[in-house]
Amino acid sequence: MGSAEPPEELLRTLAQRHERDRRGLAVVEGVAPFLNACAAGFHLEAVVWSRILLRSSVAQKLIRLRKREGVPIRQVDPRAFRRLSHGGRASGVAAIVRQRWRPLERADPLGGSCWVVLERIRSPGNLGTILRTAEAAGAAGLVLLGPQLDPYARAVIRASMGAVFHLPLVRCPPARFAAWAARHGVQVIAASPQGERRYDELSLRPARALLLGEEREGLSQEAFELAEARVQIPILGRGDSLNVAVAGGVLLYDLLRRGS
Incomplete structure (x- = not known):
């Protein structure tokens, strides 16, 4: 300074x-x-x-x-x-x-319960809550697709309760992430209301990445095509979707439970 x-x-x-x-x-x-x-x-x-x-x-x-x-x-x-x-x-x-960032090349594909990959998370509160939950659930770190997401915004840091400082953060375009995942055999799992199967019916591989997007707009087509598996969380009530931070919490703890 x-x-x-x-x-x-x-x-x-x-x-x-x-x-x-x-x-x-x-x-x-x-x-x-x-x-x-x-x-x-x-x-x-x-x-x-x-x-x-x-x-x-x-x-x-x-x-x-x-x-x-x-x-x-x-x-x-x-x-x-x-x-x-x-x-x-x-x-x-x-x-x-x-700020502290990790190059994608130094990301351990087998670290933690999974990598969390984010796109189009507009709410600082949602982004901070996902960071806090990911750290609590033993995630390896976060990959941010593109420049839009700002984990170092003051409101995000506050919502994460400081968890952002304990997680490796990676920023890269979707194509680079796709190449990294393919090279390391990472199973990319997208959460979507249009998922082909329930989240708890999916067979898991050791290296995993959970792909989340804003609940209103969902993932872009480019990001959606990164996933080899698309899963949904059953909704029994009248709503048509869950808050992305809530959905992320359900999926992260299921991956932790089944991977431990």
């Missing part, structure tokens, strides 16, 4: 997606996301905090430790922090961290 740019100003700048992408940085706000980022070894560029608002003694101890390590620390009054805070009750701590 350049010395000419105060942390408070950088927090405002990073509210813009193109600035996060250009700088490779993200804003972590809230006690749980901050503690998870530190536990996962993410590089801290700066921390802004309010002694009055921050109640967590563990977070305060970490801030003092990072200050001794040379991380720029800026303490502000509660009013100033609330002006910088985005949504909900101000927690009293916001950190600027460097």
